Amino acid sequence: MLKINLVLGLALLSACAGNPSKQATAGKERDTLNKMVLIPAGSFLMGADDSTGMADEYPKHRVDIASFWMDEHEVTKAEFARFVDATGYVTTAEQPIGKAELMASLPPGTPEPDSATLATMMAPGALVFTPPDHAVPFNDISQWWSFVPGTSWKHPEGPSSNIANRDHEPVTQVSWLDAQAYAKWAGKRLPTEAEWEYAARGGLSGQLYPWGNEPLTTGKAKANTWNGNFPYKNTKTDGYYSTAPVKSYSPNGYQLYDMAGNVWEWCEDWYDANYYIQGEKGVKNPAGPAEGLDPDDPGQAKRVIRGGSYMCSDEYCRGYRVSARMKSTPESGLSNLGFRCVRSAN
Template identity: 75%
Template sequence: MKVYKTILNIGILLGVVTLSSCGGNNKTPGKQPAVLTATDTLNKMVLIPGGSFSMGADDETGMADEYPKHNVQVDSFWMDEHEVTNQEFANFVAATGYVTTAEKPVSKEELMASMPPGSPEPDSSAMAAMMVAGAMVFSPPDHAVPFNDVSQWWRFVPGASWKHPDGPDSAVANNGNKPVTQVSWLDAQAYAAWAGKRLPTEAEWEYAARGGLSGKLYPWGDEPLNSGKPKANTWNGNFPYHNTKTDGFYGTAPVKSYSPNGYQLYDMSGNVWEWCADWYDANYYMEGEKGVRNPAGPEKGFDPEDAGAAKKVIRGGSYMCSDEYCRGYRVSARMKTTPESGLSNLGFRCARSILHK
């Protein structure tokens, strides 16, 4: 099963993993008019003024897929001021009866399709164990572990879902203003379509995260993350076994807990990773179009570390990122995972295009 295959073979800093489940389609909703709907009463949308910017790493500390830096132009668009919350997602589920990817058992056909070609069919007991509904949960050890073995702090938990992000015994009660997690790209797409919105493109996301600043490492500028007043919800201490909670939180933080960037967007750094619309291709910056207007990313995904699984882009870092481990909270940092994945530190926010007459 891809869950276990990816844990064993993962070569990425975050430790995002693949979950197979019942399908959905990958079509992005069309452009929507700039009219705020009832769903915006919880999550106000901010108008992001269009313009040009240099996309990619701002210094030599970026990952290989953040180069070369290149000019991109984006039109004005709307963007949620904060990540979609548990309460907002609950409203969507109540209105539609939607069932998320993590809540659906995996079929035998999906399980076999996720395994390497020619793999023998698991015995009945192993098959049953791998077909249950669930998601990947952050389960930190109490001691130092190698960073190249993410199975040391991730485990598949049957019954984990957006309603029960840490497993069946957990719940989102009294956490309505925290970002929803354990939602797949397919789930985020469904919510966005219901709300009359869409997922942001990767270019839009980075442009918005920069908040009008040019050539800066973070949404607030170049000041180090941990200097002065806490600026984002990240990992403090020694990852993954000791978190000092210097920024005030161990896991996810309520949205708007930290100062916004120049566009008045909250949590563009840290808290939870956020889904983007684009497929991920490690070579896209090198081989893709340069100087284009409103780039929508590559036509298909390519991850050289896991070539058999097409992935979508995720951005922004999470409460699990630190200087010693991930640094995903930099505005140019890119990460990826499959559209079916659900994780303890992965959520989303929405965007909306402005139709021009």
Template identity: 75%
Template sequence: MSRHLIYLSILTSLTACAGNSRPAVQQDTTSAITGTDTLNRMVLVPGGTFSMGADDSTGMPDEYPKHSVKVDSFWMDEHEVTNREFAAFVAATGYVTTAEKPISKEELMATLPPGSAEPDSSMLAAGALVFTPPNHAVPFNDVSQWWSFIAGASWQHPEGPGSDIKGRENHPVTQVSWHDAQTYAKWAGKRLPTEAEWEYAARGGLSNQIYPWGSEALTAGKPKANTWNGNFPYKNTHTDGFENTAPVKSYNPNGYQLYDMSGNVWEWVSDLYDARYYAQVENGAANPSGPAKGYDPEDPALEKHVIRGGSYMCSDEYCRGYRVSARMKTTPESGLANLGFRCVRSVTHH
């Protein structure tokens, strides 16, 4: 599937984004993992049963019904994979990300209806979606007002040619596809979390709370996460100190000592996305791994994966993706300026 046609569907998908005691945390002290763990430590998330889904009536339809899920213990990266860590992976493997690969004319034509005109060369360029905000208010139902496909945008050039990651080594890597995240995880001896694992970890040992820190409003008191401040998408007051991505661990961790489970960048998980899945999964399911097939009613032709956690572009007036139950989706080839990932490892791993 052509990334350029996929980007049109991504924009469709993005439009939809509109207390108990806390258990002790353990650090991963094993030395069998790659050297990247010296920077991104893993913490043990103790297994248990929790209620998955929206905690109040403000969720999106795909966050219901709330249902019971059992999750085994697992190790999780304490923060999102950084540019420095991803650079080490690329240096060790020579890996080329999805966004860095041009698209062949044949690949693009195969996705178009029969008889379509041949694409011009600009449609074949490597690149990714970049946040290009307007300087005035725009309708929230037209995300093309603030997203643009930029040729040459990639993890090394997040905003396109002329941008780089110098000085952002400890920021989360962005512009990485699901395939890129999967490949990194395998190289690191890890894997992507399931959606159930991700939400269980994000809750940090709390039950039925809206945010990783509990129920206190995001805007109350000291900034709790890297989100949008001001009027989206044209006015950012930088109240939390950052305009785009923030260095990992810039905010307090949750009860499991996991950082940035809310805001900063969306995070890939392993599951396919089906808007109907919560109504189909068995109540009390153990370690669910998502539906066998994906389904997005807004874009049924393309299969998508779930992304979690919200980003620096989320605000109460537009996208409340920083809630622990919030779900979003996009195609596995997608590269976005506000999308990254973190990894997990099963306790039984050897």
């Protein structure tokens, strides 16, 4: 069973308050963070550009976006470490879950697990990509995901792993709550889903990817994705098996890096599979639905994640398309999930 590590969002968001000396240090640290790129105001058609999209990517609809600043690349492990050092922040994955909270997160009527299973599920940790050595059905994600106690942003592949010499790789195993806390400390925020897609398109109209319509496998490597047969064989044609250092591939038209592949990125919005159908057309700066609704898992409200990851491929997950939508619970930490920040221009 996949663990959902629940914590109080308010406590997490206020954890960066710290003491005055730490706040002074934080100000200096923020000055050396991710360079930001000014994204010009404009209008675009949001949603799938051809018939390959999923149902939640239709209908295509016009959206107007005000100008904003966006991090040129995903927040790195080194940048997140500065935040933690400056504030003493403790991430979701590093905190144990209470029994009452755990049971509340499970489907109604679920019997209480035995004591050994319960102890494992309540321990601090996160989900780790644990690929098999053979082909498996794509309808059972437990074939390649495992909850591993002791996993965190400092130990992203499990307690025996670390982040030494990986400063320039995107931080992973961070929840939406963790991303929010970092953004608040940095004087930024998470992008709305509409801002994210508009920025990912890089000024192109009606194109499938941040670089245009050229297939991912044609020409030089364009993004860090899965090459070979998912999930058991990665030929590393793009140069990497898992996360790549940021800025390893060419930027899009707005000079943003890794808007496709590498790691999924948290957005501000709740996820609603029917939002495009029900939403107001021609809206300016949409903030997303008021609450989350995932028909595949109605008991868990989720936040939007965008951009695909190193685990995406044509045969399994084409999440690197600019219109592709995915979702995850706000408390989730994953091996292939990170974030980048934005700031309003006005």
